[in-house]
Amino acid sequence: MKEIFDGIKTAVKDIAQALKYSDFGYTANQNATGDTQLKLDVLSDEIITKTLSKINLVKELVSEEKEKALKVSGDGEYIVAYDPLDGSSLVDVNFAVGSIFGIYKGSLNPANLVASVYSVYGPRTELVIAKDKVELFRLDKQGDFAFASELRLKEKGKLNATGGLQKGWDEKHKNLIKSLFDEGYRLRYSGAMVSDLHQILLKGGGLFSYPATSDAPKGKLRLSFEVLPFAFIYELAGGYAVDNEGKRLLEINLEKVHQTSPCYFGSKYEIDKVKACLA
Incomplete structure (x- = not known):
């Protein structure tokens, strides 16, 4: 290799x-x-x-x-x-x-x-x-x-990067993001997935999310060459990567080359919070 x-x-x-x-x-x-x-x-x-x-x-x-x-x-x-x-x-x-x-x-x-x-x-x-x-x-x-x-992720971070048009977020995702900001998380979102996930990884933790939205109910980011490679990286670094149902992204059934999925990447604390808020 x-x-x-x-x-x-x-x-x-x-x-x-x-x-x-x-x-x-x-x-x-x-x-x-x-x-x-x-x-x-x-x-x-x-x-x-x-x-x-x-x-x-x-x-x-x-x-x-x-x-x-x-x-x-x-x-x-x-x-x-x-x-x-x-x-x-x-x-x-x-x-x-x-x-x-x-x-x-x-x-x-x-x-x-x-x-x-x-x-x-x-x-x-x-x-x-x-x-x-x-x-x-x-x-x-x-x-x-x-x-x-x-690179290793801590149990809890301080950064929050979330994509998608806010008018297309559902109530569960809105509440999740609000709760993070209420806890003092800092907004860090550039619009380049690779840069935002890199920042969270180097800073030791936080949450990156691209949720299901009203105009993209299956998410926007592609599994095979965007979502899954970073899910592999985050898990290997001690973090977690799940979809909007809390399912591990690396267990998704990949059926098409350009298949998409909602996705959440982060430290243990943030992903536990994701699962609780979206359940």
């Missing part, structure tokens, strides 16, 4: 460079879930496809920007599902964005998720690799990813 990690590192470096100088405009196309594609979305997808398709261990690539899985090797045993540039609509205002990767062995099934990786393109380029533990790396002056620290 080291070869896959190394391929991801190469792609992340190339995307970080592309973000500095490439065109921020939109294309005339939409991706499989109906989002208008930025030129940077397409370029990032092309960079990852070109890099990972050379690795014999990889048999399929599943991307937010591809309607179907792309078969790349008949001999490979791993599927890499990825969001090439999460939060890409924030690039024009220079917010931190990132890339998310889930590595599945055999088939695209939550039980087969064996590793997750994500990058953050901000003042520094950072990479988090989760396999047996969750490790943070930072791109150094020599162009290498240097180990920085192991």
Whole structure:
């Protein structure tokens, strides 16, 4: 699997460079879930496809920007599902964005998720690799990813990041969010899932949520390359990840490549509160 990690590192470096100088405009196309594609979305997808398709261990690539899985090797045993540039609509205002990767062995099934990786393109380029533990790396002056620290969540945090239009929240979710603010939680939400989850992870705890809403009753975030990779990371870091019924996200039945789900990620205290409020 080291070869896959190394391929991801190469792609992340190339995307970080592309973000500095490439065109921020939109294309005339939409991706499989109906989002208008930025030129940077397409370029990032092309960079990852070109890099990972050379690795014999990889048999399929599943991307937010591809309607179907792309078969790349008949001999490979791993599927890499990825969001090439999460939060890409924030690039024009220079917010931190990132890339998310889930590595599945055999088939695209939550039980087969064996590793997750994500990058953050901000003042520094950072990479988090989760396999047996969750490790943070930072791109150094020599162009290498240097180990920085192991990441662990505390029992309780202080941050609250919740998405979706508030007018579309149901009463249970509204009450949950209000109770967190009543307890003194601080709002930290940028609109880039990868950046918000990264902040909570580095700060030691809190809650990230993207609930079911009236216009998206099955949630908006995609399971295979957004939700499940982070569920794997949060659980490995000592946290929890559940849907709006309190069910463990890594036990969801994944039926479609672009399937979505409401999702809640956090420390033990926050997820216990989620289960109590949404029950």
